[in-house]
Amino acid sequence: MYAHPANTIDQPAFLRARLLDVWLGDWDRHEGQWDWAEVKDARGRVRYRAIPKDRDQVYFRFDDGLVPWLASRPFLVSKFHTFKPEYGYVPGLVRQARFIDARGLSQMTRADFRRTATDLQRRFPDSLIERALHRLPPAVYALEGARIGSALQARRQTLPEAADYFYLTLARQPVLGGTAQAERFVVHRYPDSTTVRVFSPALSQLNRGDSLRFQRTYFNAETRRLTLEGLGGNDVFEVKTTGAGRPIPLRLYGGKGHDQLQLQGHHRRLRVFDEAPDLVAAGGPAPSCPARNTGPSTGSTTIKYTIPLTQRSLLAPAR
């Protein structure tokens, strides 16, 4: 995905897989827990479809003792989640996957989350839950079957609410990355929302005239801070601010290459970081050097793909 904009994750399919994780209470879904199927089209675009594996934390039970109680407190932002009829603290439940969620769900809207959740509700009738639980060993079914079954039914009823909480968790401080190729980030900031479109000239070589890679509107009511990373290539950031209100705070990271910033309107709540001193616009904010360790880290060392040093950015996982 870093190498070329023609490589993308199948986001609707990944959202279905992640909502299944949420329903099952599988909190351990970091990037090492997935394989990826490559689906190539005739024009050379590659879509990656997620294949979940290592479901060893499903129906996890962690509620018998003081240490487990402490480890599951929301104020400790625990990743450990006991499987119960209620979802509990959703940001903790999805936290282990935040590195891959930021990339695999970046274009999924609040409506997509709700629609997918209600679709999954229909696909998991009581008869299916019962049939699945009967595949447990008989001794386990006798001991846990009824408890798991009723919890699955209760969680199915409130899956849309949990999906909404999941969406809001991801929408709070999104980080959007470019690729190693040149991109043009077109940002329109309004008092109540910010619209981002990303164009990749490398894409129009595959499909003439179509270079739009990404498009999304972020809302002040949901988003506290928005970060855009150009990564490699000579990137252009066009930022237009309309009105005198308080737009979503925006952070731009130019990354490698000779990057350009074009500003229209005021530049309040805008911070600019670049490794070369070329990301300046007349009257705009002075760029700072990117500080390390301010981006999201995965807390995981099992990540399988590696990012060449020249493309590594704040988005790169902690080693």
Ligand SMILES: [Ca+2]
């Ligand atoms: Ca780039």
